[in-house]
Amino acid sequence: METLEQIKARAEAAVPGAILGILLNSSPSAQHxxxxxxxxxxxxxxxxxxxxxxxxxxxxxxxxxxxxxxEVKESNITRQVVDGVERDIEVTSVRVVPGYLxxxxxLYSMELRHGPVILRLRTGNRSDLVQIPxxxxxWRGAEFQEREIYDLYGIQFTGHPDLxxxxxxxxxxxxxxxxxYVDPDDFEYEPTPHDEVLERAARxxxxxx
Amino acid sequence: MDEQLRHELGxxxxxxxxxxxxxxxxxxxxxxxxxxxxxxxxxxxxxTSMARFDLARFGAEVFRPSPRQADxxxxxxxxxxxxxPQVVRLYNQMxxxxxxxxxxxxxxxxxxxxxxxxxxxxxxxxxPVDVHIPGCPPRPEALLDAFxxxxxxxxxxxxxxxxxxxxxxxDVPGEFPVxxxxxxxxQPPSNPQVWSAPQMRRGEGA
Numbered sequence: 547m548e549t550l551e552q553i554k555a556r557a558e559a560a561v562p563g564a565i566l567g568i569l570l571n572s573s574p575s576a577q578h579x580x581x582x583x584x585x586x587x588x589x590x591x592x593x594x595x596x597x598x599x600x601x602x603x604x605x606x607x608x609x610x611x612x613x614x615x616x617e618v619k620e621s622n623i624t625r626q627v628v629d630g631v632e633r634d635i636e637v638t639s640v641r642v643v644p645g646y647l648x649x650x651x652x653l654y655s656m657e658l659r660h661g662p663v664i665l666r667l668r669t670g671n672r673s674d675l676v677q678i679p680x681x682x683x684x685w686r687g688a689e690f691q692e693r694e695i696y697d698l699y700g701i702q703f704t705g706h707p708d709l710x711x712x713x714x715x716x717x718x719x720x721x722x723x724x725x726x727y728v729d730p731d732d733f734e735y736e737p738t739p740h741d742e743v744l745e746r747a748a749r750x751x752x753x754x755x
Numbered sequence: 756m757d758e759q760l761r762h763e764l765g766x767x768x769x770x771x772x773x774x775x776x777x778x779x780x781x782x783x784x785x786x787x788x789x790x791x792x793x794x795x796x797x798x799x800x801x802x803t804s805m806a807r808f809d810l811a812r813f814g815a816e817v818f819r820p821s822p823r824q825a826d827x828x829x830x831x832x833x834x835x836x837x838x839x840p841q842v843v844r845l846y847n848q849m850x851x852x853x854x855x856x857x858x859x860x861x862x863x864x865x866x867x868x869x870x871x872x873x874x875x876x877x878x879x880x881x882x883p884v885d886v887h888i889p890g891c892p893p894r895p896e897a898l899l900d901a902f903x904x905x906x907x908x909x910x911x912x913x914x915x916x917x918x919x920x921x922x923x924x925x926d927v928p929g930e931f932p933v934x935x936x937x938x939x940x941x942q943p944p945s946n947p948q949v950w951s952a953p954q955m956r957r958g959e960g961a
Contacts, residue, residue: 713837713873714837714873715836715837715936716936717936717937717938718936718938718939719938719939720938720939722872722873727872729872730872730939730940730944732876732940732944732945733876734952735864735876735877735952735953743870750952
């Protein structure tokens with residue numbers, strides 16, 4: 547199979563306007579992935595599936611990732627005049643990089659026996675801009691997995707034929723796999739608490755010491 | 756009746772019993788379990804009913820597909836919060852007298868999945884459990900032991916007086932409230948009629 551860079555170049559040529567990025571994986575597996583913008587995601591995915599050299603006809607796995615807001619510290623050294631003396635002043639600023647939700651697709655080719663090509667789609671943020679295009683119209687196998695991502699992470703897949711919760715019940719409001727999910731505290735009875743559970747159980751069991 | 760005298764009469768070919776004993780003897784030897792399983796414990800339950808372990812020796816081989824015909828519910832496996840209302844509803848549909856065996860770590864406490872957001876931390880939060888079996892999963896011998904414990908419990912039930920079983924008391928309901936799906940958890944999270952958190956204090960030492 548061609549390298550990811552070659553795939554990226556050909557996909558950009560085939561889908562005009564598509565913004566693609568390569569996300570490097572520094573682990574020994576070196577499974578780098580292709581980040582696709584939402585507007586052209588369906589067209590790029592269609593290219594990956596139908597291109598005669600790629601023929602990625604099999605979606606083996608779709609999953610979600612929750613990236614929280616993170617703070618980035620930046621320090622700039624500027625030259626300023628303090629008390630008549632010119633000095634280097636270090637100014638530290640904290641910038642908040644907004645978090646987002648991500649759907650990751652692993653694509654293989656049954657016909658040409660190669661893969662995987664990893665595709666990542668990202669939402670605008672974690673609260674209201676959570677729409678990304680569904681790839682179910684291209685790979686039918688994505689249907690239940692996208693429903694699971696919707697259920698557990700709260701990503702809205704536009705164009706999904708039947709986007710309902712699949713594991714939790716319909717009236718459930720949370721998304722349990724999000725990192726800021728707080729699950730109901732039902733640790734009233736905990737015979738062998740340890741670590742995190744010990745803290746939660748301690749609220750129910752007052753100690754005498 | 757004096758046990759010695761009864762034994763002596765038995766040797767002479769005279770069988771003496773009480774209505775209570777006869778009634779309980781009949782009940783304890785024809786426990787019909789409800790045929791349903793929730794997880795891997797159900798595989799052990801099925802093995803218990805097959806030839807090698809032979810649940811038929813205890814008169815309990817007739818797994819009924821309908822709660823109306825069953826009088827024993829074996830909660831075999833992880834009870835998810837999504838499944839819990841259905842389990843309680845099935846129990847309510849069973850006719851009295853009815854009993855519950857909570858089989859395996861999950862059914863008694865949530866087991867290895869206890870910290871999961873979707874797992875009920877023990878079916879005894881909603882149902883009156885008669886016998887708890889620990890194990891992950893419990894072997895068929897453990898289930899047979901639970902059966903024998905339940906049989907003993909039934910044999911010792913007195914049909915009159917203060918401590919008569921629930922099905923002989925008009926004032927105690929045989930149905931339990933079915934929890935409803937809430938926005939964050941089941942509502943109510945447990946039934947205070949049957950379950951309250953054990954009062955234990957940590958750090959007091961033995």
